[in-house]
Every structure is written in structure tokens, then in C-alpha cells.
Amino acid sequence: MVQIAQPASTPASAPAPGEATRAVMLPERLVLRRGGVLEQVEIAYETWGELSAAADNAVLVFTGLSPGPHAASSPADPSAGWWEYMIGPGKPIDSERHFIICVNSLGSCFGSTGPSSVNPATGKPYRLDFPELTIEDIAAATHAALRELGIDRLHTAVGASLGGMSALAYAMMFPAAVQRLVVVSAAVHATTFAIADRALQREIIRSDPDWRGGDYPLDRPPLNGLRLARKLGLMSYRSAVEWQHRFGRERMSVETPDEPFGMEFQIESYLEANARKFMRVFDANSYLYLSRAMDWFDAAVHGESLSAAMGRIEAREALVIGVRSDFLFPVAQQRELAELLSGAGCEVELAELDSVQGHDAFLVDKERFAPCMRRFFDAADAR
Amino acid sequence: MVQIAQPASTPASAPAPGEATRAVMLPERLVLRRGGVLEQVEIAYETWGELSAAADNAVLVFTGLSPGPHAASSPADPSAGWWEYMIGPGKPIDSERHFIICVNSLGSCFGSTGPSSVNPATGKPYRLDFPELTIEDIAAATHAALRELGIDRLHTAVGASLGGMSALAYAMMFPAAVQRLVVVSAAVHATTFAIADRALQREIIRSDPDWRGGDYPLDRPPLNGLRLARKLGLMSYRSAVEWQHRFGRERMSVETPDEPFGMEFQIESYLEANARKFMRVFDANSYLYLSRAMDWFDAAVHGESLSAAMGRIEAREALVIGVRSDFLFPVAQQRELAELLSGAGCEVELAELDSVQGHDAFLVDKERFAPCMRRFFDAADAR
Numbered sequence: 001m002v003q004i005a006q007p008a009s010t011p012a013s014a015p016a017p018g019e020a021t022r023a024v025m026l027p028e029r030l031v032l033r034r035g036g037v038l039e040q041v042e043i044a045y046e047t048w049g050e051l052s053a054a055a056d057n058a059v060l061v062f063t064g065l066s067p068g069p070h071a072a073s074s075p076a077d078p079s080a081g082w083w084e085y086m087i088g089p090g091k092p093i094d095s096e097r098h099f100i101i102c103v104n105s106l107g108s109c110f111g112s113t114g115p116s117s118v119n120p121a122t123g124k125p126y127r128l129d130f131p132e133l134t135i136e137d138i139a140a141a142t143h144a145a146l147r148e149l150g151i152d153r154l155h156t157a158v159g160a161s162l163g164g165m166s167a168l169a170y171a172m173m174f175p176a177a178v179q180r181l182v183v184v185s186a187a188v189h190a191t192t193f194a195i196a197d198r199a200l201q202r203e204i205i206r207s208d209p210d211w212r213g214g215d216y217p218l219d220r221p222p223l224n225g226l227r228l229a230r231k232l233g234l235m236s237y238r239s240a241v242e243w244q245h246r247f248g249r250e251r252m253s254v255e256t257p258d259e260p261f262g263m264e265f266q267i268e269s270y271l272e273a274n275a276r277k278f279m280r281v282f283d284a285n286s287y288l289y290l291s292r293a294m295d296w297f298d299a300a301v302h303g304e305s306l307s308a309a310m311g312r313i314e315a316r317e318a319l320v321i322g323v324r325s326d327f328l329f330p331v332a333q334q335r336e337l338a339e340l341l342s343g344a345g346c347e348v349e350l351a352e353l354d355s356v357q358g359h360d361a362f363l364v365d366k367e368r369f370a371p372c373m374r375r376f377f378d379a380a381d382a383r
Numbered sequence: 384m385v386q387i388a389q390p391a392s393t394p395a396s397a398p399a400p401g402e403a404t405r406a407v408m409l410p411e412r413l414v415l416r417r418g419g420v421l422e423q424v425e426i427a428y429e430t431w432g433e434l435s436a437a438a439d440n441a442v443l444v445f446t447g448l449s450p451g452p453h454a455a456s457s458p459a460d461p462s463a464g465w466w467e468y469m470i471g472p473g474k475p476i477d478s479e480r481h482f483i484i485c486v487n488s489l490g491s492c493f494g495s496t497g498p499s500s501v502n503p504a505t506g507k508p509y510r511l512d513f514p515e516l517t518i519e520d521i522a523a524a525t526h527a528a529l530r531e532l533g534i535d536r537l538h539t540a541v542g543a544s545l546g547g548m549s550a551l552a553y554a555m556m557f558p559a560a561v562q563r564l565v566v567v568s569a570a571v572h573a574t575t576f577a578i579a580d581r582a583l584q585r586e587i588i589r590s591d592p593d594w595r596g597g598d599y600p601l602d603r604p605p606l607n608g609l610r611l612a613r614k615l616g617l618m619s620y621r622s623a624v625e626w627q628h629r630f631g632r633e634r635m636s637v638e639t640p641d642e643p644f645g646m647e648f649q650i651e652s653y654l655e656a657n658a659r660k661f662m663r664v665f666d667a668n669s670y671l672y673l674s675r676a677m678d679w680f681d682a683a684v685h686g687e688s689l690s691a692a693m694g695r696i697e698a699r700e701a702l703v704i705g706v707r708s709d710f711l712f713p714v715a716q717q718r719e720l721a722e723l724l725s726g727a728g729c730e731v732e733l734a735e736l737d738s739v740q741g742h743d744a745f746l747v748d749k750e751r752f753a754p755c756m757r758r759f760f761d762a763a764d765a766r
Contacts, residue, residue: 192623192630192631192648193618193627195632195651196626196650199647200611200614202644203614213643228586231583235576235580235583249572260511260589260596263582265578265579268579268582295648327623330623
């Protein structure tokens with residue numbers, strides 16, 4: 001029943017999945033929320049720890065827009081993952097107690113079926129023939145993948161940013177499958193500002209002539225558009241205070257800019273380095289699909305009202321974490337979420353953290369995030 | 384001595400100056416701060432009210448990055464100006480008492496000499512042969528223009544945003560020429576975040592193939608780059624709270640986007656409409672020069688230290704206005720500025736306003752800005 005394989009549907013020129021990445025083929029075709037159909041769906045994932053005999057210790061970790069399933073190192077892939085401090089033996093999400101599984105979102109490009117995957121009907125990459133993607137589809141594909149892996153019920157569903165939206169969708173759509181919920185720097189829907197920010201990122205990618213209306217060869221992607229969009233993204237992921245302290249008005253060590261109006265300040269070279277790294281590993285069309293899915297997400301559509309929708313959730317314990325310097329998902333949104341979960345009968349801990357790193361603080365502020373997460377899991381397991 | 388004429392050096396395809404715009408040719412060539420030289424400099428301006436016989440009622444208004452000198456309507460041009468509620472008969476800056484002059488910044492494109500002006504040495508537009516431009520050059524050219532117009536000393540120098548930086552530079556460079564200072568939503572230098580934001584805008588313009596390394600024909604400018612850069616600018620000019628209230632998550636009335644990943648939310652069409660209007664009237668190279676000048680500006684270079692530099696200022700009364708929702712020039716910067724001016728012996732009123740419109744509040748929040756400005760000018764004239 002369980003199919004595990006190295007992901008096969010990814011063309012050679014797309015990003016290579018990590019050494020520890022495995023994939024599961026869903027047993028049935030997937031009908032997406034906005035009407036599209038995927039005849040074959042593969043979901044890539046990595047795991048840490050062992051599933052208990054009762055299969056009651058599984059912790060699902062959804063990712064944000066850009067990371068793959070390599071959330072932490074493991075014997076199969078000792079390279080550091082994107083949430084290295086959080087996941088592993090003795091870590092806050094402890095692989096000695098839990099079976100932790102991190103999935104690559106449907107529509108992404110690290111082994112799961114997405115716009116750069118081969119469409120079995122044509123033998124060519126989907127590109128823009130990939131159907132319209134929603135957060136709910138990410139949740140549904142993940143749910144089907146977990147069932148294939150023999151996991152019917154989660155100890156906890158965890159997600160940050162887009163991953164937090166995915167975790168909320170999962171808990172609303174499959175209420176019996178989620179005992180606990182951890183939502184970090186996310187919300188029941190995006191703010192107007194966040195929508196404007198992401199819409200502009202998408203428009204920047206689409207404006208790159210190399211995007212070719214989505215039909216770029218996978219080995220000649222719209223690198224410049226993706227690079228510029230990533231810089232704009234980064235501006236909303238971190239915080240002005242952090243940059244002021246780290247970079248101030250320091251100039252780059254190279255004295256003369258090599259092009260008119262070229263880079264001059266250290267902050268520019270920081271953004272450039274990050275964006276160059278990103279543009280080489282992320283598929284532009286995946287970015288467009290996932291980015292738009294975040295704008296579309298609105299928990300309220302799952303019920304007569306927002307509180308009715310949230311009332312579907314059966315998880316009885318939740319941790320909601322927000323960061324005061326986050327202006328992409330401002331902390332008022334996590335307060336709102338905590339109240340809604342509480343109104344739905346969930347015992348909620350709301351943690352408002354003073355990290356200076358803005359929206360991305362969960363990736364880097366181990367000092368504040370690790371104790372917060374550890375406390376939640378320790379308390380859950382002590383009951 | 385006074386030369387007044389319709390601006391002559393602007394090519395036909397560049398933005399046309401307004402009906403009330405006049406221009407003064409500087410009597411001498413201008414040596415710019417970073418070493419460049421402009422052999423001929425014209426400065427465009429508009430005026431309201433009459434200069435008193437003692438020439439002691441002149442109020443200079445510097446503009447932000449994008450506006451021209453048409454700050455308010457007048458008999459010669461009855462169309463509304465960009466600060467219509469602020470300037471005119473009986474308005475807070477009262478043309479019945481004051482001779483108000485608004486200048487088009489050196490390097491801009493509304494009649495003053497800038498990158499789209501004809502280089503007398505070649506008979507062609509300067510484009511990137513225009514010398515490196517600083518805020519101090521804008522102040523120096525303006526000072527020379529005012530002297531040509533017979534104004535040696537200002538009742539008050541006023542400026543918002545880039546204009547506030549220009550006013551500060553003016554007061555440091557020509558201390559005896561400024562009796563009072565009004566600085567709105569500006570600072571002694573830009574934050575790291577603001578630099579990153581503007582550097583990305585410039586890179587977006589430069590990435591438009593139609594920019595052609597700055598050598599675009601003036602009738603075929605890099606419209607798409609300018610349009611996208613303007614959208615990014617707008618995201619830093621307004622505030623998330625304002626947009627949430629005005630647009631929320633409302634969709635556009637057109638149901639089906641006409642292109643893949645096209646516009647869908649009302650906030651997108653608002654940005655698009657503004658950006659399209661802007662791209663048709665503003666020269667892309669002017670944008671690059673003025674934008675970079677803001678990043679370069681640092682009041683501290685005018686003395687051994689920042690406070691020594693500010694100590695040069697001889698204005699004895701100042702009004703500093705900041706807006707709590709401004710994240711481009713956050714209110715902490717206006718607090719810092721007020722303290723520095725106070726330390727320099729100036730009597731300072733610091734107004735921290737609760738406008739929701741962010742950095743651009745001075746353009747639209749008449750309710751809060753008008754009384755604040757009126758009080759300052761009434762008090763000054765009552766002494």
C-alpha cells in the first residue's frame with residue numbers, strides 16, 4: 001500500500017530533491033478546489049524519528065512558500081535543514097518521542113507535483129497547464145499522502161507562514177485528523193498589504209521577457225524576474241529594525257559600482273546574495289502558483305462565518321505564535337486567530353514574541369522560538 | 384538681472400511644464416558636490432502671492448521625489464496642485480501674507496535641468512551623462528535661483544520627504560538665508576530599509592530592456608520598469624492600515640483576469656491606475672538620479688559630527704512633523720531631528736500625527752496637517 005520512491009516526475013533541470021527526500025504517489029487522482037484535476041500526484045517528504053505502533057506520535061510540519069521538505073538534518077542527509085534548531089533528537093519537536101514528517105507542498109518544486117513536473121498526458125512539464133492551486137489543495141494532497149503512509153491522525157499539525165495557512169486548512173477540512181495545532185506567523189487570510197506585495201512580486205516575474213508567458217525552458221528560467229521578486233519578498237520577510245542594526249548605512253567594500261546605479265550599500269549586497277541563491281533553486285511558475293494561493297486563502301469560506309468555519313476545528317490544544325516586528329502577518333492577525341480558536345473550544349496559548357527579525361523570525365530566532373515550542377510539546381506529552 | 388521665461392531646454396517629448404510654471408536661468412555654471420559640472424542650469428518654479436518690498440515674506444517649498452512645482456492652483460493655472468489645501472489665499476501657507484515659491488528640483492523633469500534636458504555641449508539629452516546628483520546640489524541650485532529672483536533670505540523653508548532633506552541641506556549650507564524651517568516626514572538620513580526599497584525600485588527600472596542602459600529615446604521610455612517601480616514606491620508611501628480599511632480583500636468588478644496571474648484584487652487596480660498615470664509623466668532617468676540622491680543624503684557630512692552639522696543651522700524656529708504610520712521615514716527619525724534642531728538652539732515644535740496614510744499623509748490628511756501648519760505660520764507672523 002505504501003509507495004515510497006525517489007521522486008520520479010521531476011525533470012533533470014528542475015531543482016534536485018535532497019538525499020533524504022522520499023516521495024509517495026497518491027492512490028487516486030486529485031480534484032482541486034477550483035475545478036482542476038491532477039491525474040497523478042506525488043508528494044515529497046522527509047521524516048525524523050519512528051512512528052509508534054499505535055501511530056499516535058506523528059507531527060506534520062508544513063513549510064512556508066520557499067523551503068523544501070529538508071527541515072532538519074538526518075543520517076541520510078546530514079546537511080542542516082531550514083528548521084534545524086527545532087527538529088531532531090532532543091530538540092523542541094523531539095524526534096526521540098515523535099515521528100516528524102515535513103512535506104513539500106503540492107505545487108512546489110522540491111519533489112512534489114508542481115508546474116515544473118511532467119504532465120503525464122503530454123510528457124512535457126505542466127507549466128501554466130498546472131491547475132489553479134489553493135492552500136486547501138496543499139492540505140488535501142498532504143492528507144492523502146499521510147493516509148498512504150498509514151497516518152490517519154496527527155499528534156500535532158505545525159506550520160509557519162504559508163505553512164500555517166496550510167495547517168489551518170488541514171484542521172478545518174480534516175478535523176478528526178488533528179489533535180493539536182501550532183500556527184506560527186500566519187493568519188486566517190492575508191492583509192491587503194501582503195496581497196499587494198505578493199501581487200507585485202508575481203508581476204515582476206511575469207514582466208521578465210524570459211518568463212515567456214510561463215513557457216520558459218526549464219533550463220532557461222526567468223532568473224532576473226525571480227531574483228527581483230525574491231528581493232521584494234525579503235523586504236517583507238525581515239524587519240527594518242533588524243536591518244538598521246545589521247547593516248545601517250554601511251557601504252560595500254568594493255568602492256566603485258561596476259555599472260550605473262549599481263549596488264553600493266551593504267544591504268543591497270545582502271539582498272543580492274540571498275536572491276541569487278534563491279533564483280537558482282526555485283521554479284518561477286511554482287512561485288507564482290504558491291504566492292497566489294496565499295492571497296486566495298480565506299478560512300471564512302469553510303463555514304457560514306469565519307467563527308463557524310473555525311468552529312469546525314476539533315484540535316483541543318493550540319499554540320499560536322506571532323512576532324511583533326512582523327509586518328507581513330502582523331501580530332494582530334495572530335491575536336485574532338487565537339481568539340477564534342479559543343471561541344472554537346480550543347485551549348490556546350498565544351505567544352507574542354519580541355524577535356527583531358520580522359516575519360522570518362521563526363527561521364532564525366532560536367532563543368525565543370525554541371523554548372516556546374518545547375513548552376507546548378512537553379506539556380502535551382505530559383498529559 | 385532676473386531672467387524669467389518658459390523653460391526652453393526641455394525636449395518636446397518630455398513632460399510639459401504647467402501653465403503657471405516659469406523658469407530662471409542661473410547666471411553661472413553649477414559645480415556639483417560629487418565633482419560634475421552643469422554649464423547651464425534652469426530651475427522651474429511657480430509662485431503664489433507677492434514679494435514684499437523688504438523681500439522678507441518669501442516661503443520656499445521644496446517638493447518630494449515625484450511632484451512638479453505646481454503645488455497649488457493660481458489664476459495662471461487653475462488646476463489643483465499637489466498641496467492644494469496647504470497653499471493659497473487664506474490657506475495655512477497664506478499667499479495673502481506670503482510670497483510662496485515652489486521649485487522643481489534640479490534633476491527632475493518638470494522644467495528644471497535634468498537627465499532629459501538637452502546637454503548644450505552635444506545638443507542631445509544628457510541621459511546618464513548628467514552628473515551625479517545629491518540633495519545638496521538641489522539645495523544649491525535652488526539657492527542660486529532664488530538669488531536671481533531677488534530673494535536672499537527666506538521667511539521659511541518648507542519641505543516634505545525628499546523636500547525635507549533638501550530644506551535641511553539648504554539650512555545647513557546657507558544658514559543665514561533661512562529664518563524658519565518646516566520639515567515634514569523626512570530625516571537626517573534614510574533608514575536601511577528605505578535604501579533597500581529605493582535601490583530595488585532603481586534595479587527594476589534598470590532591468591526593463593527598454594531602459595537601454597539609460598539611452599532610451601525620450602518617446603520610448605522604460606514604461607514597464609517605471610510602472611513596477613512606482614508600485615513598489617507606493618507600497619512604502621501609504622500604510623497597511625489605510626489599505627486594509629479602503630480595500631480589504633475586495634475583488635475587482637471585472638470577474639475574469641484577462642491574463643494568467645493577472646490582477647484580481649481592488650488593491651491591485653488602485654496601484655495599477657496610480658502607476659500608469661505616473662509612468663506617463665515622469666522621466667525614468669530623473670527617477671534614478673533623485674532616488675539615489677535620497678539614499679546618499681547624510682546631514683552628518685556637514686560637520687565634525689551630526690550635531691555639529693545641525694549646529695550650522697541658524698533658523699530659530701522650526702516645525703517638525705512626523706506620522707506614526709510612516710514606515711519609510713518612521714516617526715523616530717523626526718523625533719531625532721527635532722532633538723538635533725533643539726540642540727542647535729532652535730525652538731522646535733514636534734508634531735507626531737496619527738494619520739493612517741503613512742508617509743504620504745501630508746498630501747491627503749488636510750484635517751491633521753492644515754491646523755498644524757497654520758498654527759506655526761500664524762505664530763511666526765504674530766511675533
